[in-house]
Amino acid sequence: MPKVTVDGQEIEVPDGATVLQACELAGKEIPRFCYHERLSIAGNCRMCLVEVKPGPPKPQASCALPATEGQEIRTDTPMVKTAREGVMEFLLINHPLDCPICDQGGECDLQDQSVAYGRGGSRYHENKRAVTEKYMGPLIKTVMTRCIHCTRCVRFSEEIAGVDEIGAVGRGEDMQITTYLEQAAEHELSANVIDLCPVGALTSRPYAFEARPWELKKTLSIDVSDAVGANIRLDSRGREVMRALPRINDDVNEEWISDKARYQVDGLSKRRLDKVFMRVKGGLKPASWDEAFKAIAKAKPGKDIAAIAGDMVDCETMFAAKALLKACGSNLLEGRQTGMDYDVSNLAAVNFNSTFAGIETADAILIVGSYIRWEAPLVNVRLRKAVKRGAKVFVIGAFWDTTYPAHFLGDDLSILGDLPEEVAEAFAKAERPAIIMGGAALARGALGAGLGFAEQFKLVRDGWNGFNVLHFSAARMGGLMLGFAQEGGMKDVVAAKPKVVISLGADEMDFGPFADALKVYIGHHGDKGAHAADIILPGASYAEKDGTYVNTEGRVQFAEKAVFAPGDAREDWTILRALADALGVSVGFDSFAQLQAAMIAEVPALGEEGLADYGALPKADAKAKAEGTIAEYPIKDFYLTNPIARASAVMQRCSAELLHGGDLAEAAE
């Protein structure tokens, strides 16, 4: 722990800290462009110059200089001030003065720092360099003349995303950031380079010229496009969500979000259900709330009523539905729309127990039936980090590009019970072994065998739980905590022959077996569920209601309402509350606060933000065997997994262009 002096203030810094970090610990602001906490150190912008003694009598780049015992660091001398002004002046030589038409304006590092550390005027009268635009795909808009060559985007794609697609070609003044032959950046996290770019060189293409940052209302929310529960900020103007940005949460998403989380928001204003619809003679006709409720009451469901939760609903909606069904005398709740029927008697067995931050420290990981890059791109980033630290990764299932070295053992699930010798040895030797079971494995009934594996290799040990199930529905863990699961899954619901089926935004389920039932769809998008429904009650999406979400590691998180739902659409719980009146039953809450209180009274874990405690893993069934092959994964198209994304023009374009090799839409523009 070296002791250094920063501007006369003596502090102790951790071993391996840089001078820049030492200055930050001392509370000094050091301007920087290329340095980023989560990327490797490049040291090429020179903005972080400070004076360091002992050392050469000139300013030094603090980001790349290790802090050592007895250093005397100054950040407030005239030398530092003029050095920063000089660097700033050089950076601005080739930077265009187009701030008024630049989307980065108002949230631009270069703008802010030139105000704070620049010299106020330009002495440069020569021609400025101009660089041609580089096509980087449907998400990233480039204005490369603005680039200051910090190489953050290059380092992100190489180190975090794990795909070397962005590079710096040429040298000196001719250096240009580009993808090879201007191919589109294809990684699921590619748009994070937009946040990383300290200037307006890489900006958001769908959001281009839409709004200025200062006119947007910022709402803290949770992403529902997968089960990671990434912390996001929804920026809205009026009734429209303009964009989604990541919030920093080291336990969940660090500083990144997937492209789907970021860009599905334009789907929030397309294909919306903003009126009540009823099926009349085979066609859906607009109706009034009264008519719809009367029609449901006329069906006289009694206790023959079922509720199916979709992938993106919040816990409050599910609890309201549960309370309604309970008041009717039914318990036909299910959330696993595709018919999975794994055992949920112990939630620890279907939870990501290692936590995302924890899985980074695992040293042997077995992935069973999970296309993690698509099911949870942010977890794949964690696995990449684990591999960088020396973890060995084995995969059972069809091949997918992991972005890190992984050993594919084949797609036959029976391998799980009969591991090749070197794999068994790796796990026997590992100090922190882990297994990740994906949806494909659960669907084929491999959960029991996974638990057997956990017991065999002692995945649960002192301070470590290596048994993980990776879901990809944001509502899954919350639904399971609220009891949205039948023993036999959807089969049991079908067998019970309900008279009324309430679909809470469930779009992936098969409505065929419910042909005789009255199908009520409470949701926000005109998708598969709405097509099959008899009555459509327009609900609110995740951006339009307060709600609690539980991610796949059992982390309870709260999202706030950013905008109002369009048209006649209402927050889901109010619809269910009104439905209770229509059916003549009492659910015991009249306000959102009462609903939440009732929910927390029933499941106390939902009242506390943070990891829920599910207790110990169940004992494995010694007879459990995994069989079958995983030739394909449940997600067929990363960009179109939910109704919001399917309605989003941006996601459709991504799907067509990046996954299905469509013509570059730009060519037609």
Added chain:
Amino acid sequence: MADRSPAPDTPELRERWGAFEFTESYRERADKAIARYPEGRQRSAVMPLLDLAQRQVGEETNTQGWLPLPVIEYVADYLDMPVIRVLEVASFYFMYNLKPVGRYHVQVCGTTPCMLRGSDGLFEVCKKRGMSKGHVSEDGLWTLTEVECMGNCATAPMVQINDDNYEDLTPERLDEILDELAAGKQPKTGTQIPGKRTSEPEGGPTTLKEMVDANHDYRKDW
């Protein structure tokens, strides 16, 4: 500064170079270069491999050689590394030609010492032969490039043609060299002053004369 963008990726380029592969002897040399680096660090051999690829392209086209995109991709594939990383290297170093060049790549140094010693005259000579900077001459024989200091200031002005340096040039001497090259002969490389071996002073030493025959202790003269 020369345009360092790679030659456009056209169907013709793909057709001509898509099937590029190292020949037996080049493969041997490439593998030898790779073997210099420890296991897992094969990428370090990217520079020698690009050079070898350029030379093979040169042999096939009877020019100094250049690096078409499919060849860059082949090298990336050979070293199992991302193409963009290879392109970064290829576009960084001026010794890799990203566009077709002529039989002889005439690189005239125009930096201060050479300029003071008359490099402008050398450009004149080149111009008279139909060369223009950055282009291949009509007969396919020459490509002229103005380069920055090549480290031969003691024997300025100098020209590098393919792998050889020609130093202590005058317009007439360069003319002769180019004539010989055009005739398919190999001119004398290095300094062009008769009797001079390398970069020693013309007409014998001018300083430290006592050192010529034996070691001399100058300290008492200081």
